[in-house]
Amino acid sequence: MAHLDLSQVGISFTRAGRTTEVLRDVDLKIAKGEFVSIIGHSGCGKSTVLNIVAGLLKASTGVVLLDGREVSSPGPERAVVFQNHSLLPWLTVRENVALAVDKVLARKKSRAERSAWIEHNLALVNMMHAADKRPNEISGGMKQRVGIARALAMEPTVLLMDEPFGALDALTRAHLQDQLMDIHVRLKNTVIMITHDVDEAVLLSDRIVMMTNGPSATIGEVLTVPMARPRKRLELVEDKDYVHCRAEVLEFLYARHARPALAA
């Protein structure tokens, strides 16, 4: 049995009396510890898939099973790193992480253990130096790191990330990708990450899920990325598999499923 199992997932939204089917028949099985990226054109429904897995949206058809149990509401075992970091601006960096830890791990850990765990997770993303700052006092990359720390601190079985590095410059992005790979190797979480960036998808993923264009978007193709871990970005540039995977994804996105019209 797959760790995370999406079967026949579909969703329709009704707005002003008109119903549009955004997703249809999304089938995906993810093994424990696997790193899966979802890539597709803007507006195809990637965030919608992630939100259904998170429990923030309810699928109109089909089910999502986590370890055989149906997902029906949000929960910390499926922690989310939000596209726009979603830190609470009135709390410091440490308090943002603490809000999650103190709630989620209240039964599992004592007060002292929780406090140490908060520091541990801040250290994991190199944010100790700014732990007492508020979100509006730190950079975009730092906010995203705090968002990741907050999600990881919930000890999720599945980590859901919605374009976690989308709004960052290339250097910061590369740095955070390296940190993320490092964390994934150590913690062996199951990860689903949405991205627009082909290189990012190939570098980080075990499998890349490519989505067709909406409406009624679904999974077009799933590509397995065979390169061994740990991966080093500099060595990969020339790697045969890397080049091949990259070409496959580009081919899917820009030849077979080119965005219909850039009207939007």
Place this chain on the structure above:
Amino acid sequence: MASPTTLDGKVSLGTGGRDAAPVKARSLPRISGKGLAKVAAMVLPPLVVLAGFLLFWEVACSHPGAGLPPPSRVVSEAWPIIVDPFFDNGGTDKGLFWHISASLQRVALGFALAAIGGILLGTLVGQSEWAMRGLDPIFQVLRTIPPLAWLPLSLAAFRDGQPSAIFVIFITSIWPIIINTAVGIRNIPQDYRNVAAVVRLNPLEFFFKIMLPSAAPYIFTGLRIGVGLSWLAIVAAEMLIGGVGIGFFIWDAWNSSHISEIIVALVYVGVIGFILDRLVAGLGRLVTRGTSAA
């Protein structure tokens, strides 16, 4: 979403939440020629205008048979109550301090009740579409009722001046608190709700950890309007209910033709109202330090 009829506009004071004055005040410690010039530029204009106004008043009211006493006579006639606000001859013959503190106590109690009730009701209205539809029209009607119109009804219900006055404060100041809180709650970003859902905050935790801080800037706008209205209402209500209180003091002075005392009392009322407004605004600034900037 159904287009909100009246709750969508944030009711705000003309001056807005942030004032230039405190920011400038913070740069004061560097006492230089420039700093002094700045202070003078802030303090001088109102002083000049005030002096001009008093002079005009003095000239206009000095002739015999003038309706109002000139400022010089106000000061000389009302001198006893100006220099000794603390005397207490029993009954209602007390110094201004006692009258004002009685009024402030009523306002404090009525306003505190309105703040609690207003924030809770505003949360309900902001959070639930159903409560909004049901309550909003009722609120919109009730809030247009002038404060004093409630007084006879509350006197009938409470059979006593003190709780009636407090009720009038409550009912006057609760509406802007409800409305602004509701707008604040409605404007809580979906992101914050998602975060709360993922960590599974219960409704009580959600209220204290997400709703209140997120809506705090709006809530304080409502509180600031509310405290102003409270002060407006208490003076009027006290004129009718009697007893100790600044409103009664003014009415009593009128009945005994002590116009000078009325004028002194009005100055007090204005200054206290101003201080109340600044107090709530300052508290709001303190509490929403983190929120408003984001």
